[in-house]
Amino acid sequence: MASTNLLSNTRVVRASYADKSKVTTAQFRVETHQNIDLNSVKPGEIILRNLYLSLDPYVRFSLDETGGDTPASLRRLNDPFYGLGISEVVASGSSQYPVGSLLSVNTGYEKYTHLSGVDDSNNEHGIRVLPAHARDESKGVPLSNYISALGMPGLTAFAGLKVLGVQTGKTIFLGSAAGGVGQLVGQLAKKQGLTVIGSAGTDEKVCYLVEKQHFDAAFNYKAEDTRTALARLAPQGVDYYYDTVGGEILDTMLDVISEKGKILSVGMISQENGKEAYPIRNLKLIARKGVSLLGFIYWHHLEYFVNGELDSTVRPLLERKEINYREEVFDGIENAPEHFVNMLEGKYAGKVVIKIADL
Template sequence: MPSSIIYKAIPDGYPIIGEHMEFVTREIDIENFPLVDGEILVKNQYLSLDPYIRSKMRNPEIKANLSAYKIGEVLDGYGISIVVKSNNKNYQVGDYYYTHVPANAVSGIECLAKEISKYKVHESYFLGLLGMPGMTAYVGLNKIGKPVKGETIFISSALGAVGQVVGQLAKIKGLRVIGSAGDDSKIKYLNEELNFDGAFNYKTCNIDEKLKELCPNGIDIYFDNVGGEILDVVLNHLNNNGRVVSCGMISIYNFKTPYGIKNLFQVIKKRLLIQGFITSDHYQEIDLFIKEMGELIEQGKLKYKEDIVKGIQNAPEAFLNMLTGKNFGKVVVKIFK
């Protein structure tokens, strides 16, 4: 039976299942589902869970680049879908596509973003390594980080959907790569599987002392996925003309009063660049991105750790686990077990 995740109320802190989001089921007659000219009906196979979803759970009066969810709306995200009915000559039944979908089992969509049937990788990779997170890493590192061989890069949330790609691309470019995560098993994976030059558990150590130890010559690029206290500490370790790629601030998404940065004078003193970006501003480069990343995958130079959760009914819990760092890799929901 088709099912959905419904947005129920604006959370003050971490969302609560049943209070702020809810799993519901509904009847859909696929065979007799009406389609106007140009429409198709797709069955959603995979759903990507990403931190930006939390930023949409806000008061709609607060303006941002992404519109706020409306109460009663189906939560959405990037997904992999298969066409089950078509009234559009450009889309054939059985084709797989990568698109932005609501968090439910069946959707009526006018058009789709990217056909993936022709690519020889697992479909879920288009939600991570070859999807928005991978392109976020690609754009942020190359456009803002502007890496130079021999430099040192530090990556927070280094085994997240974006961080693990940044680290591997940086290694390929000849950088010294240091990362942080919040679990010892993640640190082991970064060091042993992704060949980071160093990594540490920020929850169990003194961040300042660890950066002194692992980055004795300072940091040239900081790929920031968390904001907050770690950003504040890193500012003291950046070299002159260092670059901060401001990708995310997951450490403050669930708090009314965010951490106040105290070391901003370093921006002037060290001539630092701190720049945020929106990946969709660079989608004109998606074909080049997929080509270059596809070649690296074929050459065996890229790995990608996924945390696949089975069943759409488990999406709310998986989303909370991601926000609290309990996931191990890119969180993807396989909608049908």
């Protein structure tokens, strides 16, 4: 007998590769199929109804035909683009994730996602069961925060400061300070007694960092070069550089940072989206100045999800409005390609999220 539980699924698929070129909406195709069967789940499988989708620069690498760290299985043409999402389980063949479970998970750019192998110990889908209070938005913490301030960007900010070993009274500088990670790093660093300086790409973002998120100072890197700005804003020197930009600014900071300073390398957005790699010239200063250059990737620090420390530390700050976390939330999965391209080009402030459906 034919299934009577087929659901229509709109999704964004990879239509062509960008490789070394700038990403445009031509790399994507939006299509709709009647292909989700709620009766089709087998043991170890689940079907998700996707609610929110995070747009992140690192996913750009899946638009390269070869190379990079992205597995070939996540770079195939005509497959759904992917990202971190918040989803509700609507059909389940897994005792770990029963129907009604609310998850943070690597999912497709689509309304519904059918996952297999969810009971495997390697957790290749990055599944995290959200706490019951994630559903409660009455205290001013939207569910979308679980892929932003309480999700991967939040973990990156929270754990990154721990890896840096920041100390009260020191000065930290953040490139791309208005982004999903930087804005939280700055505000958490202020809570820990640091002087916080950030850079952003528009005057509006700079004002927001200082007036709403209480950075000590910020500057527009398109209007003033980093060396000049830091000489003006941090005459006492910079002790820590939280780097999500890389390239020329990283090269400058190797020269500018104080003796025995620390640099945390989290990302290199300046080198993405078809940009040529910038030749770093100041590497010799790492030894000469005793600078520590530390690498960071969030999945080395998942214990802060598991033990609840990120949630128990940051959520109360959000509830009490002691942290102002800026999200840009756009409706409709079909609009994801346009917003993904705009995000790569730095047109938005804060964390960029697509709302797909209501809980």
